[in-house]
Amino acid sequence: MQDPFRTIEWKGDHIRLLDQTLLPREEKxxxxxxxxxxCDAIKRLAxxxxxxxxxxxxxxxxxxxxxxxxxxAEATRSFFDSTSSQIASTRPTAVxxxxxxxxxxxxxxxxxxxxxxxxxxxxxxxxxxIESEDRRLCEHIGISGKDLFEDGDVILTHCNAGGLxxxxxxxxxxxxRAAFEAGRKIQVxxxxxxxxxxxxxxxxxELMKLGIPVTLITDNTAGAIMKAGEISKVIVGADxxxxxxxxxxxxxxxxVAVLAHRHGIPFYVAAxxxxxxxxxxxxxxxxxxxxxxIEVTHIGGTSIAPEGVPVRNIAFDVTPxxxxxxxxxxxxxxxxxxxxxxxAMFV
Ligand code: MRU
Numbered sequence: 001m002q003d004p005f006r007t008i009e010w011k012g013d014h015i016r017l018l019d020q021t022l023l024p025r026e027e028k029x030x031x032x033x034x035x036x037x038x039c040d041a042i043k044r045l046a047x048x049x050x051x052x053x054x055x056x057x058x059x060x061x062x063x064x065x066x067x068x069x070x071x072x073a074e075a076t077r078s079f080f081d082s083t084s085s086q087i088a089s090t091r092p093t094a095v096x097x098x099x100x101x102x103x104x105x106x107x108x109x110x111x112x113x114x115x116x117x118x119x120x121x122x123x124x125x126x127x128x129x130i131e132s133e134d135r136r137l138c139e140h141i142g143i144s145g146k147d148l149f150e151d152g153d154v155i156l157t158h159c160n161a162g163g164l165x166x167x168x169x170x171x172x173x174x175x176x177r178a179a180f181e182a183g184r185k186i187q188v189x190x191x192x193x194x195x196x197x198x199x200x201x202x203x204x205x206e207l208m209k210l211g212i213p214v215t216l217i218t219d220n221t222a223g224a225i226m227k228a229g230e231i232s233k234v235i236v237g238a239d240x241x242x243x244x245x246x247x248x249x250x251x252x253x254x255x256v257a258v259l260a261h262r263h264g265i266p267f268y269v270a271a272x273x274x275x276x277x278x279x280x281x282x283x284x285x286x287x288x289x290x291x292x293x294i295e296v297t298h299i300g301g302t303s304i305a306p307e308g309v310p311v312r313n314i315a316f317d318v319t320p321x322x323x324x325x326x327x328x329x330x331x332x333x334x335x336x337x338x339x340x341x342x343x344a345m346f347v
Contacts, residue, residue, distance in 0.1 A: 001181060003163045004209040007052050008059065010128050013066060015059045019046045020164055024205040035064040035083055042090040042097075045196060049165020050239045050275050051134050054096030058127035060087045061104040065123050070116050080108050092287040093248055093316045095240040095277045100130055134167035137272045137330045141171050142178030145235075145270055145328035149179035149186050153232045156222060156260075158191045159250035160198040161237025161270065162206040171270040172235040173206060175328055180212050187213040189231060193250060194219055195295045195313065219252050226263040234260045235328075238271040245321030245338025246283025247271075251314050257323040269319075270328040276342055283318035291315050 005027065008017040015032040021044060022028050030046060032038050038060040041047050047056045064083035068076055084101050091097060107126045111119050149155060155176060162173035170177065179186055188207055193199035200216050207214040217225065225231055234256060240248045247253075247269050260267040280286060293311035297303060305311070327334040327342065334341035 003168045007164050007167055008047060008055050010059055015063060017047050020048055021046050023201050035060050035086060039086055039090050050094035050096040051166040051272060053094045054100035055131045055134055055167050057087050057097045058100040058104050058130045062124045062127040065120050073112060091289055093239045093289045096274050099274045131167045135169055138166050138169035138171055138174045140330035141270050141328055142174040144332050145175035146178035146182050148268060149184050151185045153186045154189060154230060155186060156189045156231045156234045158236050158253050158256050159193045160202040162203055164202055172237045175235055175270050189215050189217055191217060191219050191222060222256055223259045226259050226265060231265055233266050235268040235270055238269050238275050239316055240286050241271060241276045242280040242283045243278045244282050245324055245327060247319045248286045248316045251317050254317040254319045257319040261323050266325040267323055268326050268328055269324055273329055273345060286318055289315040
């Protein structure tokens with residue numbers, strides 16, 4: 001089944017991406033010619049989801065380097081580095097952004113002695129490969145995880161780890177999708193995911209477009225329906241997974257994991273290896289983004305809180321590895337102890 005949209009695409013000399021802030025009301029593509037516009041799109045979540053942010057970062061480098069002028073090698077290097085730092089400062093938690101920038105840096109170093117036109121060409125090629133690889137990896141994540149789900153399963157997911165959070169197909173939604181495409185009779189329950197409603201605006205929209213049965217709930221409903229025996233499994237995506245399996249994902253994921261544990265429901269994480277940060281021994285070291293209070297105090301421009309009330313708008317939380325039943329990657333399903341099983345995936 002084809003994705004009913006294209007998350008992000010390189011168009012010769014610019015980037016085209018679906019503006020996710022407008023979904024589901026409007027399907028509008030942004031045309032991006034400047035790195036500053038791309039950074040703004042990442043910061044305001046027009047493009048979002050760890051793997052998709054990685055693709056955007058790589059394309060941002062390619063775009064920025066198209067603006068480099070022919071000067072000496074040192075000037076080109078410092079132009080590359082400042083473009084990379086500008087993109088790196090957009091969002092701190094999803095490690096795919098830094099992974100993609102490192103990968104572009106390696107290509108830069110291997111080709112910086114070539115003339116500028118050649119260098120620009122290989123950087124574009126690398127960014128485009130990161131995009132096409134990501135879609136393929138997601139399909140492999142789907143293949144790895146699809147047998148976790150069986151006929152009759154009702155699967156809860158949080159936030160959006162679908163095609164729009166990746167170059168296509170999705171991670172957690174990719175596993176659901178692969179099981180559905182294999183003929184399993186499954187249903188999804190999507191948490192709305194306050195404050196920015198990626199669950200209601202994006203996950204529910206994607207699943208309906210794919211014809212996968214989905215029911216939308218408020219975040220507060222998860223506990224009640226687990227207690228009532230209505231949820232059989234949980235699967236979520238990840239923004240960064242530490243070497244011990246601790247997983248940063250959208251705020252509220254930790255609460256869902258605790259609830260799943262309380263009710264004996266398996267809790268899975270799905271992500272490509274590019275989301276695993278083997279440099280971090282545990283989740284306490286994952287940088288967590290805090291966002292503008294206005295996302296909590298306002299909905300669609302309308303105030304829903306008294307003016308001046310202090311707000312915490314923490315965008316991600318960390319689920320400790322002991323609450324995770326398995327981590328689904330393109331190389332298979334890692335099981336506890338994750339320190340060992342995740343390390344084995346990089347060999
Ligand atoms: O703030 P967002 O919308 O970028 O957060 C996205 C998530 O938390 C996703 O679950 C995660 O990036 C996995 S995407 C396959």
